[in-house]
Amino acid sequence: MKKTIKILLIILIVLALIVGGLILVRNKYLPLEYQSEIEVCSKEFNLDPYYVTAVIRTESRFRPAVVSSAGAVGLMQIQPETGEWIAGKLDMDFSADKLTDPAVNIRLGCWYLRFLLDRFDDPIAALAAYNSGQGRVDDWLASDEHSKDGITLDEIPFEETRNYVKKVERFEKLYKWLYPGLEKTDGIVLK
Known part of the structure; x- marks a missing residue:
């Protein structure tokens, strides 16, 4: 009986350490x-919101003034x-110093993500355009080497952009796992 209690205590302590470690990693990284x-x-x-959170984590690590x-x-x-340009589309007053305001920056960034998703109709192409620009993605989509159908980006020739897309996808999955309570929408979800 005493041996069973000791084993259960050890298991509980190990589980507490694992959970504590996950919380520490989650909060820090x-x-x-x-x-x-x-x-x-x-x-x-x-x-x-997980998609947006992943973009923010990838872009700035939640540093509003970077x-x-x-x-x-x-x-x-x-x-x-x-x-x-975006502020003009949203009929907002704008000055560059407002970009360090989290509410303004997130609203502008979300508008731009939606614009890119609607423009490219492919979440990968939209993320690639967010990172490297619309013109480059237009060129890649027009190339048989990078797109078979002119709509879906099959290959991203820039390593930085390729890594960027992978990071956003990975962070989106991690945030879904670590923070299951975000309000969900019928919006874009990268697979």
Whole structure:
């Protein structure tokens, strides 16, 4: 009897350590910040919040004031010119300093993701365009080497963009597993 209790205690301690370790890893490496902004904007633009969260994690690691070497700003790494263009489409007041505001950045980024998804009709092509630009993706889709049907991107020639798409897909799956409570929509879900 005492041996059974000791074994059960050891099992409980091991399970507690595993759960504690998962929580620590989740909070440190896969945080979920700005959840309400993500859910509101995801719903507004009919996107899956896990997809948006994965893009934010990949782009900025949830750092709202980060600026890339190319000049992209904020959580979803919006170029100031692109932000101004999107804000015009949304009839919003815009100045480049607003890109560090999480609510503004997420709303602009979600609008742009929806725009790209509607434009390309392929989630992989949309993510590739988010990372490397619409013109490049247009060229890839027009090439028999990268697209058999001109709609679906079969091969991404840029390693950086190929890795970017894989990261977003991987983070989306991890966020779904680690944070099962996000409000879901009928939006885009990468498989």
